[in-house]
Amino acid sequence: MKAMKTQIFLISLLAVINLTSILQAQNNLPTSSENQxxxxxxxxxxxxxxxxxxxxxxxxxxxxxxxxxxFSLVYAKAIQSSFESKLSMPLGRDAIVAVINSSNPELNSLLKKGMNTNEMKEILHSNQHTVLFSNNFVWAQMSNFSQATITEPKIYAEKQAFITGIQSNTIGFCLLSEITDGSQKFISGIQLIPVDRNNNGEIDTNEDFYSNPQTFARALWLGKYPKALSQNILIVSQNANLNETETAFINWIFTQGQQMMADNGFVALNNHEQLAQLKAFNSPIDNPVNASNESTSNAWIVIMLIALGGIVIFGLFITWIFTDRTSPDESVELTTSGSFNLNSIQSPKGLMYDTTHTWAFMENDGMVKVGVDDFLHHIFGKIDQVKIHSTGKTFKKGESLTTFIHKGKQISIQSPVSGKIIAVNEAFSTKNPDVTSNWLYKIEPTNWKRESSFLLMVDSYTDWMKSEFNRFREFLNTTMHQHSPQHAYIALQDGGELQEGLMTGLEPAVWEDFQQQFLKASC
Incomplete structure (x- = not known):
């Protein structure tokens, strides 16, 4: 029944598009477009x-x-096979998107249902109408995507002509940068068509990111948009030995140049990606400029390191010979280090726990200390940054208590109670194993009597964590097979153990799923 409704919907959509195409017949020959x-x-x-x-x-x-x-800027998927570069660095992102007139009579239904990739290919292969393409590159990429030659394509030489065609109730494909204006908004009258990635016939919360360029850009980074339609922008060069001006340009383009990209409709790299690219470029080892100038001076360092390594190995060998290796406990730490299980989770008595993986404790003066539970410490381990509020900040139960940030990825932790911050623990660390001393804030509670009634005492928390630990393993199985299959083994270790700090090495999309599907479901 659902498939039949989808067929009827597509037929009605194609009918509207076909009528417009007949009324607005134009030259269908491929023409060169204004290159973004x-x-x-x-x-x-x-x-x-x-x-x-x-x-x-x-x-x-x-x-x-x-x-x-x-240097030259190129779309990664458009690089000629014969092209050889001595330098190639990702500079930003773009994407091919399906668009339609925001006044199209089928728009509301389309926004709810979206289009899966098979339906998209069906439209591309249909002989009932002409599909619009903003330029030759988009047409070529969509031909590759559909794995067939698109018959009777209408390719525009000018961006404005394409937009005019779309605004007349016609469907088309273009680059995201072509429909994003200087104020970081979509061009008036144009609506992006959502992609139904899980093929369930509706746009779920996790697929709903098409309302503005900002949410779309984040989804593109997280990998929520189909990779086949995503376009990485590279800066390339055939010169390995850059002069001072060229080196300055690379440093500029990954800082100030990024804002210019964003202002002109492209998706810039996030802060972590920018810093990572600059660090790699300016590294004395990786940077071809420094490497060529310092190869002679570095040679003796390599020789010294080899000699030192030989001495260390010899010393370890002598130590091994004269060491008593009969102790039965010597290797116990090695087999268990780097992993944890349910029994590893600390849950001190006296604390009151919340299902947001936080805790609260009222002191004798009526003030309340709040912090995150030991489960979060174990799964996140060492991270780059913890965003902490200042004294005087007020928040309600369920609002952001703190944010964990690692390599551009972030997780917001919700507060267990409402109140006003009167003190901040500057020594807070995700590496501190002592839960009670590792509090985040001391707050003046504003609704303690009611909100504390929803908190768990230690026995209830321990029972809850048993099911929560299993739920986390199930979450990992599901999300990592989708986003990080190469890391899926960490949820399946013998004995029910997980790697310490496992979240830090996972993909941005896994962090997003953890926020939306795991933490929110706990509340």
Whole structure:
């Protein structure tokens, strides 16, 4: 029945599109479009030259590399197989999206149901209407996506002509950057068509990120949008030995240049990605500029390290010979270190626990200390940053207590009670094994009598954690087979054990699922 309704819906949508196509017949021959990458290259080159007037044109087209410029911007999926680069770095993202007129009579139904990839291919292969494409690149990529030649494509030479065609109740495909204006909003009259990735016939909460460029950009980074339609933007060069100006340009384009990208509709790298690229580029080992200049001076260091390594190995061998190895307990720590199980979770008596994986404790003066439970300490381990509020901050039960941040990924932890912060524990650390001393805030509670009645005493918390631990393992099985199959084994270790700090090494999409599917379901 659901499949029949989908068929009827697609037929009605195609009928509307077909009528418009007949009324607005145009030349269907492929034409060259105004290249988004070319525009971005000009903007970035001009922006850098404004700071360094003596700099030449830094960004050129791929076929001009080495002739009139140092670098080129390319879509990763458009690089010619014969192209060889000495430098290639991800600079940002774009995506091919399906769009429709925001006044289309079938829009509301389409936003609720979305289109899965098979339905998208069906529209591309349909002979009942002409599909619009914003440029040749999009047409070629969608042909690869559909694994067939798209018949009678209508490819536009100008972006505005494509937008006009879409606003007349026609469906089309374009780049995200082509429909995002300078104020980081979608162009008026254009609506993105959601993709139903799990093929259940509706757009779920986890698939609903098409309302504005910001939420779409985050979803693109998290991997929620189909990879086949995602487009990474690379900066490439055929020159391995960069001069001072070229090195300065790379550092500029990963800092100030990122904002220019965002202002012109492209998805910039997040802060962690920017820092990671700069660190890799400026590394004395990885940077070809420094490596070529310092190879001679580094040679003696390598020799010294080899000699030192030989001495250390010899010393360990001598120690091994004269060491008593009969102790039965010597290797116990080695077999259990780096993993934890349900019995590893501390739950001190006297604390009152919440299903948000936090705790609260009222002191003699009526003030309440709050913190996160030991379960979160074990699964997150060492992270880059903990976002802590300042004194005077007020929050209600269920609002953000703190945020764990690691390599751009973040998790918001909800407060177990309402109150006003009167003291902050500056020594808080996710590595501190002592739960009671590792409190986050001391607060003045505003609704303690009622809210404390929902908290768990230690016995109830211990029983709850048994089911919670199993639920977490089930969550890992499901989400990691989807997003990180290479790490799925960590949820299946013998004895029910998990790796300490396992969350830090998982994909951004797993963190997002943990926030939306695990933590929120606990509340």
């Amino acid at each position: 990458i070319t525009q971005l290259s000009e903007l970035l080159s001009t922006g850098f030259q404004a700071q360094q007037p003596d700099a030449k044109n830094m960004l050129v087209t791929e076929d001009q590399l080495g002739v009139s410029g140092s």
